[in-house]
Amino acid sequence: MAGPGSYEQKTYTSPDGLKLAVRDYPGPANPRLTIVCIPGLTRNARDFDELAPHLAQKYRVLSVDLRGRGLSEYAKDFNTYQPPVYVRDVAALLDAFSLKHVALIGTSLGGIISVVLGAVIPRRVLGIVMNDIGPEVDTTGLTRIAAYVARGYTGASWDEAAAALKAVDGKIYPDYTHADWLKMARRRFIEAPDGKIKNDYDLNIAKPFGNAAEAGSAATSLWPFFLQLKDMPLLAMRGAISDVLSPETFARMKERLPHMQQCLVPDRGHTPYYDEPVALNAVDDFLARLPDRLSAGESLKRGLRQIAFLIRLKLGALPGTS
Numbered sequence: 001m002a003g004p005g006s007y008e009q010k011t012y013t014s015p016d017g018l019k020l021a022v023r024d025y026p027g028p029a030n031p032r033l034t035i036v037c038i039p040g041l042t043r044n045a046r047d048f049d050e051l052a053p054h055l056a057q058k059y060r061v062l063s064v065d066l067r068g069r070g071l072s073e074y075a076k077d078f079n080t081y082q083p084p085v086y087v088r089d090v091a092a093l094l095d096a097f098s099l100k101h102v103a104l105i106g107t108s109l110g111g112i113i114s115v116v117l118g119a120v121i122p123r124r125v126l127g128i129v130m131n132d133i134g135p136e137v138d139t140t141g142l143t144r145i146a147a148y149v150a151r152g153y154t155g156a157s158w159d160e161a162a163a164a165l166k167a168v169d170g171k172i173y174p175d176y177t178h179a180d181w182l183k184m185a186r187r188r189f190i191e192a193p194d195g196k197i198k199n200d201y202d203l204n205i206a207k208p209f210g211n212a213a214e215a216g217s218a219a220t221s222l223w224p225f226f227l228q229l230k231d232m233p234l235l236a237m238r239g240a241i242s243d244v245l246s247p248e249t250f251a252r253m254k255e256r257l258p259h260m261q262q263c264l265v266p267d268r269g270h271t272p273y274y275d276e277p278v279a280l281n282a283v284d285d286f287l288a289r290l291p292d293r294l295s296a297g298e299s300l301k302r303g304l305r306q307i308a309f310l311i312r313l314k315l316g317a318l319p320g321t322s
Contacts, residue, residue, distance in 0.1 A: 005053030007063075012096035014067065014089045016080065021045070021071035022093060023063040025056035032292045033126065035103045037063040038090065038110030040271060041209065042149060042201050044070030046187040047107065051274040051283075059103075059287065064093065066109075068202035078204035083109070087116045094124060101293050105283070107131040107271050108244070112222060119228035119309060122302040127233035127290045129283055132242050132271040134249045135223040141244030141270055150206035152199040153189065161185040161197040171241070172269030224318035227256060228309055231302070234260040235286040237279055239268035261286060 007023040014020050023045045035055055039047040045063040052061045065072040066086055075081060090113055094102060103126045106114035111133035118125045148168060155161045162181035165188070173180065190200045234257065238250045254260055263282035265272040272279045294302070312318050 005056065007052070007056075007061075009071070012093055015092055016075075016085075018067055018073045018075060018089075020067060020073065020089060020093070021065040023048075023052065023061075024097075025052050025061040025063070027056045027058065027060040031058065031060040033058075033103055033287065033290060034060040034062065034099055034101070035105060035287070036090065036093070036099075037061060038104065038106040038113050039064070039066065039069070040108035040110055041145065041205065042069070042199065043107070043188060044200055046070070048105075048274075049187060051105075051280075054280070055283075055287070062093070062097070064090065068205050070200055074202040074204070078202075078207045081202075081205040082208045083112055083116060086113050087120070090117060091121060094121075100124060101126050103127045103129075103287060103290055105129040105131070106133070108133050115222060115229065116225050118232055119225040120306065120313075122228070122232065122306050123294060123299050125232065126292075126294070127235075127286065128229070129235045129237065129286060131237045131274070132239050132245050134236070134245045134253055135226040136246075136249045138242075138244050138246045138249070141242070144243060146206070146209060149209055150203060152203050153197070154199075155197045156195075158182060158185055158197060161189050169269075172239070172271075173273075174267055221318075226253070228305070230257055230259075231298070233286070233290055235263065235282060236260055237263045237265060237272055237282065239270055239272050240264055240266050241268065242270045244270040 007025045010022050010024050011019050012022065037048045037052060039045065044065045048063045052063050055061050067089060068074045068081055101124055104114035104117060106112070106129065108131065111130035114128045114130065118128050153161065153164055155164060162178060162185045165185055166176070166181045185197070188200060189197045192198050236250065236253055238245050250262070254262055261282070263279060265276050265279045268276065274280055274283060
């Protein structure tokens, strides 16, 4: 019998016809929760190679490859590499797998997707873990990310790939050893047929992101969605040296949604990896406290708020941050 760390590689179809990949860790018999893990901008399902098997000891875990990443098909139209489309893709995953209720764990871009899903389909989301992302994105980090996304990477060996990652991200993970960087490289890159090591994403994902970065923020309109989560269990993690989620935004998130749990991960930038003990303990504790379904009263309350929010969204009448 397969252990909790085993997964099945599956696919489903996006609303616009792309074949999208997902790892399905079935977990124990009749798991209490299903957790969907959503990676960051240039990352893929392998980003959860350690977290997913750990969580699968208790829960079912689905780890996704967003369009244009990992084993998912690349989009013909690069303009579909944007959060609203990613949100529709993940919603299609819930439908394809007949998931009525899920918990979401989102890293960076995955956190943005999770927040929007929590706002627009709140009756299906039991709780959200946001990893180093907030309703505002610090322009320092945004500029840094935009600079390397379009450039991609090609190298001759895994050791070179590990060294290249360290050169770019050494400040984010200051205590990493060469073995750690090698492990990171195998998550973020692939070996091409010619033996070269290259990025595992469509370079075209950089085009819409670069436009957002030039405009000043990839999440300028996220506050209205975030504020919709006032009754939803939330855990926000921040790397203590992050250049994407500022201390000021992190504090303001707590002020606006006091029920939100927070976790500050020492010696990490953008993003913590969930293998840090403080981060892993926070995630375990958060998930253990989630209900396995909504009560009838809570479902009705969220449904009414969802309708009102979607009407305002359609009319362009969403409130600001105040």
